[in-house]
Amino acid sequence: MNTNTGHDQASADVMDSLVQASFTVIALLSQVAAEHDLSLTQLRVLAILRDREPKMAQLATFLGLERSSVSGLVDRAVKRGLVRRDVSSDDARAVRVSLTSEGQRLVGLLRDQVAVLIAPMTSSLGSADQKRLSGLLRRMLE
Amino acid sequence: MNTNTGHDQASADVMDSLVQASFTVIALLSQVAAEHDLSLTQLRVLAILRDREPKMAQLATFLGLERSSVSGLVDRAVKRGLVRRDVSSDDARAVRVSLTSEGQRLVGLLRDQVAVLIAPMTSSLGSADQKRLSGLLRRMLE
DNA sequence: TATTGTTATACTCTATAACTATA
DNA sequence: TATAGTTATAGAGTATAACAATA
Numbered sequence: 001m002n003t004n005t006g007h008d009q010a011s012a013d014v015m016d017s018l019v020q021a022s023f024t025v026i027a028l029l030s031q032v033a034a035e036h037d038l039s040l041t042q043l044r045v046l047a048i049l050r051d052r053e054p055k056m057a058q059l060a061t062f063l064g065l066e067r068s069s070v071s072g073l074v075d076r077a078v079k080r081g082l083v084r085r086d087v088s089s090d091d092a093r094a095v096r097v098s099l100t101s102e103g104q105r106l107v108g109l110l111r112d113q114v115a116v117l118i119a120p121m122t123s124s125l126g127s128a129d130q131k132r133l134s135g136l137l138r139r140m141l142e
Numbered sequence: 143m144n145t146n147t148g149h150d151q152a153s154a155d156v157m158d159s160l161v162q163a164s165f166t167v168i169a170l171l172s173q174v175a176a177e178h179d180l181s182l183t184q185l186r187v188l189a190i191l192r193d194r195e196p197k198m199a200q201l202a203t204f205l206g207l208e209r210s211s212v213s214g215l216v217d218r219a220v221k222r223g224l225v226r227r228d229v230s231s232d233d234a235r236a237v238r239v240s241l242t243s244e245g246q247r248l249v250g251l252l253r254d255q256v257a258v259l260i261a262p263m264t265s266s267l268g269s270a271d272q273k274r275l276s277g278l279l280r281r282m283l284e
Numbered sequence: 285t286a287t288t289g290t291t292a293t294a295c296t297c298t299a300t301a302a303c304t305a306t307a
Numbered sequence: 308t309a310t311a312g313t314t315a316t317a318g319a320g321t322a323t324a325a326c327a328a329t330a
Contacts, residue, residue, distance in 0.1 A: 014264045014272045015257055017279035018167050023186075024283060025164035027206060039319070044165075056289060064169060069321050071290055076319080093288040093329045115157055121282050122156045130156045133278045136271055137159035140263050141166060181296065181321095198312060211298050213313055218296080235306045235311040 025118070032113045036106065041065075045073055046082065046099065046107045053098040055088060082106060167260070174255045178248065183207075187215055188224065188241065188249045195240040197230060224248060 026040065033043040041063070048054070048062050060070045074097055077083035082103035088094035099107065122130055168182065175185040183205070190196070190204050202212045216239055219225035224245035230236035241249065264272055 010269060010272050010276075011257065011261065011264065013276040015260050017276040017283070018163070018260065018264070019171070019256070021160070021279045021283060022164035022167035022171075025160050026168055029161065029164075041320070057287090065320090066322055067289060068291080068323080072320070075290095088288095091288080091330075095289065114161070115153065118157050118160065119153065122153065122160070124282055124284070125278060127152060129278055129281075130152055132274065133282070134152075134155040134159040136267060136275045136278070137163045139271075140266055140275070141159070141162060142266070183297070199310090207297090208299055209312060210300080210314080214297075217313095230311095233307075233311080237312065 024121070028117050029114060032110055032117060035113070036110065041073060042077060043110060045077060046103060046110065049083065049097060049099045049103065050107050053096050055094045055096055057094075059097055077103075166263070170259050171256060174252055174259060177255070178252065183215060184219060185252060187219060188245060188252065191225065191239060191241045191245065192249050195238050197236045197238055199236075201239055219245075 029043060030040045033040055038046075044063060045059070048059065052062075054062065056070055056074070057067055059074075060067045063070065063073075065073075074083060074085065078085060081100055084098050084100050086096045086098070088096050122133075125133060171185060172182045175182050180188075186205060187201070190201065194204075196204065198209055198212055198216070201216075202209045205212060205215075207215075216225060216227065220227060223242055226240050226242050228238045228240065230238050264275075267275060
């Protein structure tokens, strides 16, 4: 009988495999980031800016961080020439953050390297199972 | 034609869904940790110690961190009464780390809370699909 | 008055280098 | 000599609180 306390075996299995897979993937992303002297958070910043030009407060929301924390992150990324700050056209208080061309180049490179590192894992599944996996994950994330 | 550069659509799909799912899961773990004033790393330490009593160097390997970093982590966990250091019986240089009863209690609680938070996600899949998902993830991680 | 962003401050996390004690 | 662990130091990441500029 399932008493719905979240402890039945099937739930525990999904939880454990999801958690383990997540740590594996995050470790891999951290490794790619570290090879470019970036933290995981800096990599996230670049990934977010890949198809967005948010204001600071929006970037903080995406990252789940305080605005003050994001100020420092953006400072360091600007110092490295990866990111740009521009005063918003519609609100003189607001700052819009975007990738420089150097930042765009790097984010493409990072994506390629992640693909290379993740491939040995995913290719242990056949092509049909890869589609099943991404389908299941997407349905779960919706 | 797939030129095997890791850029075909199926590979990109799995990569993107895995990365997105991983960030979602890690954010959830961080949230549970934060509710107990723990960092994600401290939560990992407790989870590792749940069924192991490693020496410092082994714990560092599990975490993928330097021994000096682990010294600080264990210091803070000891200070909170969650973890204990004992001189190893076979090597007077080595230190064995283990959970206190308070640490055991907490790690159980954390696991329950993660299960509760992850449930809304996983339960969007039927029971058969949950099994498929954990099966695919496990095969991928082997 | 409320909001946007930055700055000041403090603590955690992490690495490197130097050290102590034991093997 | 080599290994296990700690300590000293420095930089990044993070939050809270206080602040300036603009709305």
